[in-house]
Amino acid sequence: MSEDFNNNKTIQAQSSETLTGGGGGGLTPDMDYVRPAEVTDQDLYHGHSFITKWVFCQDAKVIGVQYFLLATFTGVVGLILSWLMRLQLGFPGAAGFMTAEHYYQFVTMHGMIMVVYFLTALFLGGFGNYLIPLMVGARDMVFPYLNMVSFWSFFVAVAVLMASFFVPGGPTGAGWTLYPPQTILEGTPGSEYGILLMCLSLILFVAGFTMGGLNYLITVLQARTRGMTLMRMPLTVWGIFTATVLAMLAFPALLVGALMMSLDKVLGTSFFMPTILKAGEVLEYGGGSPILFQHLFWFFGHPEVYIVALPAFGIISDLISVHARKNIFGYRMMVWAIVGIGALSFFVWAHHMYVSGMNPWFGFFFATTTLIIAVPTAMKVYNWILTLWKGNIRMNTVMLWCLGFIVTFVNGGITGIFLGNVSVDVPLSDTYFVVAHFHMVMGIAPLMVIMGAIYHWFPLVAGRFLDEKLGKWHFWTTFLGAYSIYFPMHYLGFIGVPRRYFEMYDSPYMTSAVGMNEFISLAAFLVGAAQFILIYNIIKTLKTGKPAGKNPWKANSLEWLTPTVPPEHGNWGDRLPVVHRWPYDFSVPGAKEDYITQTTPPSEVVNTGVEKT
Amino acid sequence: MHPGIIFFLVILGSILFHIFTPWYWTDVASNWGGMDDTITLTFWIGGGVFVAVCLFMVYCVFKFSYKEDRKADYQPEDKKLEKILTWATTIGVVALLAPGLVIWNNYVNVPKNAIEVDVMAWQWGWQYRLPGEDGKLGTTQVVNVTDDNPFGINLDDPYGKDDVMIQSDILNLENNKPVKILLRSVDVLHNWYVPQFRAKMDAVPGIVTYYWFEPNKTGEFEVLCVEYCGVGHYAMRGGVIVQDKQDYSKWLNEQETFSDLIAKQQKINTDKTKLAKK
Numbered sequence: 059m060s061e062d063f064n065n066n067k068t069i070q071a072q073s074s075e076t077l078t079g080g081g082g083g084g085l086t087p088d089m090d091y092v093r094p095a096e097v098t099d100q101d102l103y104h105g106h107s108f109i110t111k112w113v114f115c116q117d118a119k120v121i122g123v124q125y126f127l128l129a130t131f132t133g134v135v136g137l138i139l140s141w142l143m144r145l146q147l148g149f150p151g152a153a154g155f156m157t158a159e160h161y162y163q164f165v166t167m168h169g170m171i172m173v174v175y176f177l178t179a180l181f182l183g184g185f186g187n188y189l190i191p192l193m194v195g196a197r198d199m200v201f202p203y204l205n206m207v208s209f210w211s212f213f214v215a216v217a218v219l220m221a222s223f224f225v226p227g228g229p230t231g232a233g234w235t236l237y238p239p240q241t242i243l244e245g246t247p248g249s250e251y252g253i254l255l256m257c258l259s260l261i262l263f264v265a266g267f268t269m270g271g272l273n274y275l276i277t278v279l280q281a282r283t284r285g286m287t288l289m290r291m292p293l294t295v296w297g298i299f300t301a302t303v304l305a306m307l308a309f310p311a312l313l314v315g316a317l318m319m320s321l322d323k324v325l326g327t328s329f330f331m332p333t334i335l336k337a338g339e340v341l342e343y344g345g346g347s348p349i350l351f352q353h354l355f356w357f358f359g360h361p362e363v364y365i366v367a368l369p370a371f372g373i374i375s376d377l378i379s380v381h382a383r384k385n386i387f388g389y390r391m392m393v394w395a396i397v398g399i400g401a402l403s404f405f406v407w408a409h410h411m412y413v414s415g416m417n418p419w420f421g422f423f424f425a426t427t428t429l430i431i432a433v434p435t436a437m438k439v440y441n442w443i444l445t446l447w448k449g450n451i452r453m454n455t456v457m458l459w460c461l462g463f464i465v466t467f468v469n470g471g472i473t474g475i476f477l478g479n480v481s482v483d484v485p486l487s488d489t490y491f492v493v494a495h496f497h498m499v500m501g502i503a504p505l506m507v508i509m510g511a512i513y514h515w516f517p518l519v520a521g522r523f524l525d526e527k528l529g530k531w532h533f534w535t536t537f538l539g540a541y542s543i544y545f546p547m548h549y550l551g552f553i554g555v556p557r558r559y560f561e562m563y564d565s566p567y568m569t570s571a572v573g574m575n576e577f578i579s580l581a582a583f584l585v586g587a588a589q590f591i592l593i594y595n596i597i598k599t600l601k602t603g604k605p606a607g608k609n610p611w612k613a614n615s616l617e618w619l620t621p622t623v624p625p626e627h628g629n630w631g632d633r634l635p636v637v638h639r640w641p642y643d644f645s646v647p648g649a650k651e652d653y654i655t656q657t658t659p660p661s662e663v664v665n666t667g668v669e670k671t
Numbered sequence: 672m673h674p675g676i677i678f679f680l681v682i683l684g685s686i687l688f689h690i691f692t693p694w695y696w697t698d699v700a701s702n703w704g705g706m707d708d709t710i711t712l713t714f715w716i717g718g719g720v721f722v723a724v725c726l727f728m729v730y731c732v733f734k735f736s737y738k739e740d741r742k743a744d745y746q747p748e749d750k751k752l753e754k755i756l757t758w759a760t761t762i763g764v765v766a767l768l769a770p771g772l773v774i775w776n777n778y779v780n781v782p783k784n785a786i787e788v789d790v791m792a793w794q795w796g797w798q799y800r801l802p803g804e805d806g807k808l809g810t811t812q813v814v815n816v817t818d819d820n821p822f823g824i825n826l827d828d829p830y831g832k833d834d835v836m837i838q839s840d841i842l843n844l845e846n847n848k849p850v851k852i853l854l855r856s857v858d859v860l861h862n863w864y865v866p867q868f869r870a871k872m873d874a875v876p877g878i879v880t881y882y883w884f885e886p887n888k889t890g891e892f893e894v895l896c897v898e899y900c901g902v903g904h905y906a907m908r909g910g911v912i913v914q915d916k917q918d919y920s921k922w923l924n925e926q927e928t929f930s931d932l933i934a935k936q937q938k939i940n941t942d943k944t945k946l947a948k949k
Contacts, residue, residue, distance in 0.1 A: 245900075340814050349875060418775075437756065481778055485866075488897040550694060561906075652742055
């Protein structure tokens with residue numbers, strides 16, 4: 059910690075009593091008044107060696123990048139697994155080594171990796187760490203050391219997960235939902251060691267995630283800079299914040315589920331195990347309930363969908379607003395929709411269990427709550443497209459990903475109404491309709507957001523623009539390819555083709571599926587390969603990309619307003635920024651430029667029609 | 672090419688695909704045609720919203736593409752518009768939910784005259800049991816299951832003795848007669864599903880679950896297991912044959928009851944002892 063830094067803290071505390079100056083002649087001096095800071099500036103640990111700077115680092119931005127890279131690595135593993143699955147489904151027998159055991163192991167690991175270790179880690183660990191402190195005007199997360207431990211717990215969790223590929227019996231092949239009793243019984247691959255490593259890895263992930271999550275929450279609640287009221291926060295922060303609240307409440311259910319299942323396996327308890335007859339012998343279990351696990355799993359599992367979706371909602375709102383040069387339409391509605399969806403998401407979990415054998419009367423309740431969620435979600439969609447209305451839309455790569463998101467998200471949202479509506483779910487559940495639905499809505503749509511976010515914030519992180527031409531190739535291959543995978547796939551579900559089938563055989567109504575399966579597989583190979591365009595683009599840009607300079611998109615939010623680009627440790631140099639407005643003052647009538655940054659005091663834009671926020 | 676054109680073609684392509692798709696429902700062969708109707712209704716309302724939202728987006732992309740000399744509109748909120756949209760959406764959602772719940776109400780209320788069928792699942796196969804002349808199934812327990820008592824019927828339950836045990840993984844049903852499927856599993860989760868009947872439910876070890884339907888087309892159908900149950904899941908098939916009353920009665924008379932099975936086993940046992948004595 060340098061001495062200058064300490065001095066500045068005192069200066070700031072003094073000067074925050076009243077802010078004078080900055081105003082033009084004839085203006086009242088307190089026009090730009092912002093309440094003084096209530097807490098002193100944060101002391102930061104500054105690493106000096108390579109290890110403390112880049113490995114066991116306490117800078118949220120570096121931790122964000124670390125999360126991002128490790129999540130991307132697991133994502134690539136998940137992608138390769140999906141290729142192997144599609145190879146088997148489109149061209150059965152083409153890969154000689156592919157047995158049913160392998161297939162189910164790949165299905166399971168693909169699902170768990172993509173949902174938990176890729177999407178959750180990337181949105182909250184990656185974007186959350188990088189953006190929260192910058193966007194709320196903090197120097198760092200409030201507990202930097204805990205933040206570092208959070209990442210390394212995630213690292214160990216991933217290592218344990220990957221280790222399960224190399225233990226006898228291989229990883230678990232129980233399906234990502236891990237439904238007992240089959241999960242821990244012979245007849246399911248990896249029921250000896252694979253499942254234990256999976257449970258252990260999830261427990262580590264939840265523990266590590268709790269450390270990170272507490273950081274995000276307390277940073278948002280306590281470390282916002284002066285003037286950054288909650289209703290002036292960018293929707294990105296609102297999305298990540300609410301998702302973290304959900305995660306804090308939902309992950310414990312997964313944790314106890316994983317623990318109880320491990321006990322059933324190792325100690326022979328019977329939490330989830332009723333009396334079971336296997337190969338002519340009655341096992342030493344009795345009295346447990348398999349459906350109890352499903353309740354625990356989905357009490358986590360459904361909020362998990364929104365843990366991924368809410369950050370995506372937040373980020374996409376900001377990207378659309380910046381690149382349409384227009385304020386996000388209905389900001390307050392957007393905030394309440396995020397909070398409302400988050401709260402409702404805890405009352406809908408059993409819509410995954412309509413045909414699970416739970417008391418069928420639950421169906422009425424959960425169908426109703428599920429369809430209620432459609433209302434705030436639809437409002438968000440309307441507000442995105444109304445933001446485009448009368449905008450001044452830059453048709454760059456970032457905007458393309460946004461538009462791709464709207465199409466895929468609305469498509470996946472509508473098919474969700476089919477599945478949420480209990481009796482419509484009966485014929486469709488456990489078919490490819492479900493697979494198509496959730497890939498469209500929580501696979502492809504969030505991926506569109508991630509990609510848009512990468513093209514948007516890369517100039518901040520690396521100081522250079524990603525190549526637009528490569529970006530457009532990347533977008534169109536991914537969007538058109540992914541759409542042609544999942545749109546037709548719904549219709550396989552209508553025929554009745556069940557999911558999690560290693561082979562279809564020649565059931566009369568399934569023969570027509572063969573051609574489509576081949577087509578879908580080819581499209582999947584292409585979409586997967588297209589992601590390497592991005593990796594090439596990043597490597598190329600880091601070497602020869604066009605320098606971006608400060609605030610290249612002419613955005614308003616604080617992350618673009620740091621004294622140096624890319625931002626340094628501590629983010630703000632000598633003085634924390636002071637916020638005077640919401641981040642969506644684009645194209646304000648009477649303003650010289652088409653944007654007014656959050657730090658611009660009112661006295662500098664007196665003759666504009668800006669709203670009070 | 673303007674990107675809006677490609678987005679427009681994607682929407683158009685989706686509509687055309689839906690109209691001309693050769694991949695669609697198998698013909699419904701039970702009373703659950705209402706599920707198909709609700710799906711069609713959801714397609715109209717939901718698909719309409721999808722097309723409207725996307726076309727509006729495409730329009731905006733064409734109309735409001737970036738121009739240096741133009742400024743976007745500045746209107747942070749429009750309370751009235753937001754209210755209209757909220758209510759319109761709510762009405763649409765209610766219109767979809769209502770028929771869904773009505774059908775669900777039928778689904779969970781089994782008609783009194785439905786014939787009960789015991790469907791017992793194991794890794795990886797099915798077996799079926801019908802009530803005998805008393806019209807009631809005998810109670811069962813997993814621990815009772817042996818070669819001599821494949822359904823684990825409680826031997827002291829008088830209702831069990833005349834139960835009809837089907838020696839095949841193909842179940843025959845009478846056309847236009849409601850059936851209540853009682854699902855059991857001795858090991859892991861399974862699900863007994865005939866796509867043409869639309870209905871399904873998981874079989875859960877430890878409890879008995881149920882659903883009902885009324886077949887309304889004669890013919891042979893394939894049974895699929897649709898709840899993942901281990902490596903043999905995809906191969907766990909069975910069959911259903913729906914017959915007219917006459918054919919069905921003929922088939923039913925050929926089946927063995929539990930008492931028949933016990934008698935047969937006893938005969939084999941006594942033969943064995945005789946053989947041993949000789």
